[in-house]
Amino acid sequence: MEQVRRYGHWADKPEPIPAEQITETVSADVVVAGCGMSGVSCALRAAQGGADVIVLEKSGSWSGRGGNIGVVNSSFMRSQGYENDPEAFAREWIKRSGNRCDERILWRYINGSPRAMDWLLDIVTRPEYGCRPALQGSVYKGETYRELYGSHRLFGGPMEKKGMRAGGADAVYAMYTEAVKLGVRLFFHSPAVELTKENGRVTGVIAETENGYLLARAEKAVVLATGDIGGNEEMCADLAPLANKCASKIYGPKGGNMGDGHRLGLWAGGSFEDTPFPTMLHPQAYHFRNYCFLFVTPDGRRFMNEDSYVQGKTVAILRENAPYAWSIMDSGWREKVPATLPYGGGLFWGGDCEVGESEFILEEEERMLAWGLKRGVVVTGDTPEELSERMGVPSDVFTGEFDRYNALCAEGKDRDFGKRRELLIPLDKPPYYGMKFAPALLTVVGGLRVNADQNVLSENGDPVAGLYAVGNAAGGRYGVDYPILVPGNSHGTALTLGFLLGERLGSENDG
Numbered sequence: 001m002e003q004v005r006r007y008g009h010w011a012d013k014p015e016p017i018p019a020e021q022i023t024e025t026v027s028a029d030v031v032v033a034g035c036g037m038s039g040v041s042c043a044l045r046a047a048q049g050g051a052d053v054i055v056l057e058k059s060g061s062w063s064g065r066g067g068n069i070g071v072v073n074s075s076f077m078r079s080q081g082y083e084n085d086p087e088a089f090a091r092e093w094i095k096r097s098g099n100r101c102d103e104r105i106l107w108r109y110i111n112g113s114p115r116a117m118d119w120l121l122d123i124v125t126r127p128e129y130g131c132r133p134a135l136q137g138s139v140y141k142g143e144t145y146r147e148l149y150g151s152h153r154l155f156g157g158p159m160e161k162k163g164m165r166a167g168g169a170d171a172v173y174a175m176y177t178e179a180v181k182l183g184v185r186l187f188f189h190s191p192a193v194e195l196t197k198e199n200g201r202v203t204g205v206i207a208e209t210e211n212g213y214l215l216a217r218a219e220k221a222v223v224l225a226t227g228d229i230g231g232n233e234e235m236c237a238d239l240a241p242l243a244n245k246c247a248s249k250i251y252g253p254k255g256g257n258m259g260d261g262h263r264l265g266l267w268a269g270g271s272f273e274d275t276p277f278p279t280m281l282h283p284q285a286y287h288f289r290n291y292c293f294l295f296v297t298p299d300g301r302r303f304m305n306e307d308s309y310v311q312g313k314t315v316a317i318l319r320e321n322a323p324y325a326w327s328i329m330d331s332g333w334r335e336k337v338p339a340t341l342p343y344g345g346g347l348f349w350g351g352d353c354e355v356g357e358s359e360f361i362l363e364e365e366e367r368m369l370a371w372g373l374k375r376g377v378v379v380t381g382d383t384p385e386e387l388s389e390r391m392g393v394p395s396d397v398f399t400g401e402f403d404r405y406n407a408l409c410a411e412g413k414d415r416d417f418g419k420r421r422e423l424l425i426p427l428d429k430p431p432y433y434g435m436k437f438a439p440a441l442l443t444v445v446g447g448l449r450v451n452a453d454q455n456v457l458s459e460n461g462d463p464v465a466g467l468y469a470v471g472n473a474a475g476g477r478y479g480v481d482y483p484i485l486v487p488g489n490s491h492g493t494a495l496t497l498g499f500l501l502g503e504r505l506g507s508e509n510d511g
């Protein structure tokens with residue numbers, strides 16, 4: 001009987017690279033594939049412990065992006081008067097992960113992230129990097145999807161001065177620079193393409209370079225830190241179908257998220273965590289603001305409780321199989337939006353701010369609106385009918401939904417979707433606005449099955465000797481969805497679990 005294929009052809013193991021094609025061999029204690037957030041924290045920490053480390057990177061540089069690095073606690077947080085309760089944090093995370101995360105890995109993050117963040121801040125605040133840490137203030141404040149403070153931003157660093165978003169890039173740049181100072185050898189334009197195995201143990205990585213193949217032998221460990229699968233349509237189709245439904249995929253560097261490490265791990269005897277993999281989604285394609293009044297699909301229908309958070313809004317649009325949604329507001333928005341923020345807020349509803357600052361800066365919101373109008377992703381109309389024409393949605397359906405929404409607001413009870421009374425704010429001040437917004441895929445946060453030491457596991461749960469995975473190459477952190485219990489926790493877990501693995505590999509070296 002013909003065997004049913006489990007995965008597409010992306011999973012087919014290629015022929016081994018012939019030994020005569022290896023043009024250079026190098027060796028180290030630890031070989032890390034991938035120079036992003038998790039790889040560089042692992043490499044630097046291992047080197048600090050005395051390990052000899054090689055990093056292989058596919059692109060021409062280290063890679064860092066985004067603004068938020070979320071941890072459970074840190075000394076900086078405490079100095080600002082904020083401290084999370086680890087046990088409550090764990091319970092909530094497990095709940096939001098649909099009980100599918102690995103609690104041992106979660107507790108490594110909970111207990112390790114304060115130390116990892118203190119370590120990072122000690123580096124990035126040195127004069128040569130000059131970063132000023134700050135706590136992100138934009139969080140969703142409602143009870144259901146409550147987001148906690150713990151997301152760190154880094155302002156004023158060299159990469160922000162070059163125009164990159166303050167946070168991720170400066171963190172990676174500083175760790176990379178320190179790693180180089182400690183003698184970590186980095187090979188750019190050197191994608192890992194094969195893992196070597198001897199007597200059941202992973203012993204090295206073969207990378208493709210412009211001069212042929214490089215064999216990097218690893219005495220102690222090979223670490224897969226190659227990021228996610230989001231850029232690989234075929235892998236997403238099998239492992240994270242939601243990712244392919246997004247209006248845009250915004251990862252950079254291009255080609256850096258093709259799931260290379262996932263496949264290398266699989267071919268070396270590893271296995272994947274349960275699928276579908278969770279996805280990190282932001283409602284930021286087209287327009288950057290969506291607030292919480294009335295959302296409709298392209299066919300003009302209300303489809304959700306608008307009182308939701310970053311992931312919730314995007315997942316709801318995808319559930320509709322809709323390429324985008326419209327968020328409707330009226331000309332009273334300058335007073336109505338700030339009135340909603342104490343109940344909800346967070347990214348794309350409130351503005352980007354530091355803790356203690358207002359989430360609503362009128363000039364910033366005006367600027368954003370003008371930008372949207374200019375780009376045609378925000379349209380206006382003096383009546384609901386006119387607005388529907390500009391949005392291109394069926395007028396009769398939309399005006400019906402619009403009137404129904406206002407009637408529910410007048411009644412003070414959302415019989416259709418259960419929005420909280422405080423957020424049932426009527427749309428009664430023309431002209432009206434329609435803001436087009438859609439899901440963007442940032443990353444797919446699922447990967448190889450690992451244990452709490454980040455050791456890759458086979459299908460039956462045995463560790464693959466010598467092989468580790470961190471960051472988005474590894475699974476176990478989430479489950480069904482990306483829980484934004486603390487914003488930026490994908491960076492936070494990549495940093496922490498990379499740091500802890502590097503620490504173990506470095507200290508094993510001492511011993």
Ligand SMILES: Cc1cc2nc3c(=O)[nH]c(=O)nc-3n(C[C@H](O)[C@H](O)[C@H](O)COP(=O)(O)OP(=O)(O)OC[C@H]3O[C@@H](n4cnc5c(N)ncnc54)[C@H](O)[C@@H]3O)c2cc1C
Nearest residue numbers: 034036038058066067068192227256260471472488490491
């Ligand atoms: C636009 C954007 C903004 C984001 N903002 C945030 C944020 O604010 N907070 C947050 O928590 N998360 C954010 N994320 C997600 C976050 O960037 C990732 O989850 C995180 O960087 C994962 O770290 P990583 O080390 O696993 O992978 P990455 O940081 O993606 O690094 C992987 C590295 O491996 C390299 N690589 C790939 N294949 C190979 C190979 N075969 N051999 C060698 N090297 C290879 C890649 O080129 C890359 O440099 C954002 C994502 C995007 C796209």
